[in-house]
Amino acid sequence: MSDEQTWPAPPASGAGRAQRPQKRSGRRRAEILDAAMTVFGERGYANGSLQDIADRVGMTHAGVLHHFGSKEQLLIALLEYRDDADVAELEGHHAPRGAPLLEHLVDTAEENSKRPGIVQTYTVLLGESVTDKHPARNFFAGRFAGLRDMITSAVADATDRSMDDPEVIGAASAVIATMDGLQTQWLLDKDAVDMRAVVDLTIRALVRELTKPADVIA
Amino acid sequence: MSDEQTWPAPPASGAGRAQRPQKRSGRRRAEILDAAMTVFGERGYANGSLQDIADRVGMTHAGVLHHFGSKEQLLIALLEYRDDADVAELEGHHAPRGAPLLEHLVDTAEENSKRPGIVQTYTVLLGESVTDKHPARNFFAGRFAGLRDMITSAVADATDRSMDDPEVIGAASAVIATMDGLQTQWLLDKDAVDMRAVVDLTIRALVRELTKPADVIA
């Protein structure tokens, strides 16, 4: 789906003879993307170099540029690539909407604590993305908007409240914030935080808080 | 307090005694640190250069190095500097311990939404800090440990629970995580998040969740 666009666009195919990328290309691109994941995770986008990435897949930095055109486009391709991978995995399990999504988020927190590499890359790039004119800014802004929407709907579902209720939207923001913030704390000290337990606790607390009626008695 | 250490250490004068800096020096150092705050906030530590910082205070990058010895030491001085400033401000208001600290955190969230610059610097550096061997790693790890301790105590106080209770510690982690995560979302889209309201909601929800007894009735 998101393939055609991310190719560097064939030089200038006047009367094109052969212009489909070779079979090896897809594999190679994936290798580069994987290497970029690690490098950007370990050193950040600004500080990680094309050389680092190239070394990891055994070619020159110019070779990497051949595939992605520029460092910035490589980053964008990387973000889409991971997003696709996540979505694929998500649909593999089951596509949870509504209240069950909240349980799924708890599971996600647990799974994340088994793959520090990906979590680190995500955290590092997210942090960098709030710098001025960072190429990943729009990606993350859009991602949060979408996530907030999905989770707002789930919270509304679980609490019998309206999706327009500011408290419901707020709870959705809180859930996302908790998960992201926990990842940072966890990366800095893995023994200090039990991500699954804390996400679970927070979601339960928020849902209960928004389902107040029962406590009018006392 | 944290002054002696952060000076570049006398060039190499055998047994370095405390050589007093000129009066102007303290002011200049503060100017440099302020400039570094903005530059690192706008471009990140890895991507922000000494040149950028020097331009801002009207001198050459070598002048900056004269004061701080290296870029890394400048960053460390910056972190201590801001920490001191925060503590000073905090003590100016009042030093809140125990349950009232939780209310104070809500106020802090509100105040932060009036100073995006500082929030951005904090968020960017925090994100970068989880990269391998980043100079700010220890600082943030220590900061979280301390924060977690303070807030754990506050939550224990507010809920009549033990400080050793994993749920109490978890709630403390969650509060910190929420605040940090919200800042990121807010920086990416200031209209999408009301930091004060969401922090307030989350803290109330967590405190109520840990003060369960009343709901056995229903």
Add this chain to the structure above:
DNA sequence: CAGGACTTACTTACTGGTTTGCAAGTTCTT
């Protein structure tokens, strides 16, 4: 099915730029 036409997937080599840090000299302050 053979071979030219053309493209892809690289490499090597280079450019122009930026970076941190150091050394040595100059001016300011006390």
Add this chain to the structure above:
DNA sequence: AAGAACTTGCAAACCAGTAAGTAAGTCCTG
């Protein structure tokens, strides 16, 4: 007059991106 607070100038590294060349692949035509 001595040391602090700079500047100028420089070195060594790195970095993204471009250019040009080459081998190998793909596709069309006859």
